[in-house]
Amino acid sequence: MRIIKAQIIKAVAGDFSVRTNSGETFTLKGRGKLKTDKLLVGDMIEFDKGEMVIEKLLPRKNQLIRPPVANVDQALIVVAPIPKPDFLLIDKLIIKFILSNIKPIIVINKLDLCAMGFLSSLVDQYGSICEIILFSALEPKTTQVVLNPVLSEKFSILVGQSAVGKTSIINSLLDTELEVGEMSKIGRGKNTTRHSEIFVLSNGGLIADTPGFSALDLEFSPGDILDCYLEFKPYLNKCRFDNCNHIKESESDCLVKQAVKNGDINKDRYERFVALFNLAKEKEKK
Ligand code: GDP
Numbered sequence: 001m002r003i004i005k006a007q008i009i010k011a012v013a014g015d016f017s018v019r020t021n022s023g024e025t026f027t028l029k030g031r032g033k034l035k036t037d038k039l040l041v042g043d044m045i046e047f048d049k050g051e052m053v054i055e056k057l058l059p060r061k062n063q064l065i066r067p068p069v070a071n072v073d074q075a076l077i078v079v080a081p082i083p084k085p086d087f088l089l090i091d092k093l094i095i096k097f098i099l100s101n102i103k104p105i106i107v108i109n110k111l112d113l114c115a116m117g118f119l120s121s122l123v124d125q126y127g128s129i130c131e132i133i134l135f136s137a138l139e140p141k142t143t144q145v146v147l148n149p150v151l152s153e154k155f156s157i158l159v160g161q162s163a164v165g166k167t168s169i170i171n172s173l174l175d176t177e178l179e180v181g182e183m184s185k186i187g188r189g190k191n192t193t194r195h196s197e198i199f200v201l202s203n204g205g206l207i208a209d210t211p212g213f214s215a216l217d218l219e220f221s222p223g224d225i226l227d228c229y230l231e232f233k234p235y236l237n238k239c240r241f242d243n244c245n246h247i248k249e250s251e252s253d254c255l256v257k258q259a260v261k262n263g264d265i266n267k268d269r270y271e272r273f274v275a276l277f278n279l280a281k282e283k284e285k286k
């Protein structure tokens, strides 16, 4: 028996395409005792090369419901000048991804329409906590130069408001891939009205569009909210009171508040933190 570790990149009617670390691909069956309907694209598995069957599902680092995938590495949060960004949604998505062990990356699309003020506002708000990528789905070169390297060997999902350009980004990837002649379209999510697709890129990347997250997916405890405001980290545990919430305490007692005042923490981000945190506290009381 020769056991090999691989990742599922496609699942169709009980057949699983998997890819090993070295880039080899195989088509496998599940084993009877392994509930194959529980296997997801993205799952790490072990298979027996003699029998070509999946023997074992390895622990997941995360799992999404829509699309049903596992082991997502990074989430590309797409924003654009038009439609205007919903910054509260961006903040919530960042919290969600940090908690799910998924790296958030902000992709500013429609670079051709971006004013300098728009770019600098995003950098002010997110530059210290997130990688930011500038992109235009209308300019194929930015796909090749900027996006492809980020996607290489990673499992990425695309999220963002409608009309920011998620479909255009997928199409721009398809176009550049088609030039190389390697694109394959796989794994339509079953039982979903708004179907989601997962694409295998020739650089080893997997990418899936998501139909978005429901409000329920984006509810957090006050503690989680605080933990995921990464720009607060350098100031935590230094406030006068150990249980400082960085909201009602006076500025002289709270280092987070002082950092906001000095401009070391972005004021807009802080104000949305206060709103989110207070709302979560209210919910907790009920
Ligand atoms: P989705 O709803 O997020 O999938 O957004 P779409 O991909 O459907 O794009 C919405 C609109 O934005 C379409 O009319 C696209 O042509 C346009 N669009 C996408 N990317 C760009 C870009 O980089 N620059 C400009 N000017 N328009 C873009």
Ligand code: ZN
Pocket (backbone or CB within 6 Å): 239, 244, 245, 246, 247, 249, 253, 254, 255, 256, 257
């Ligand atoms: Zn404080």
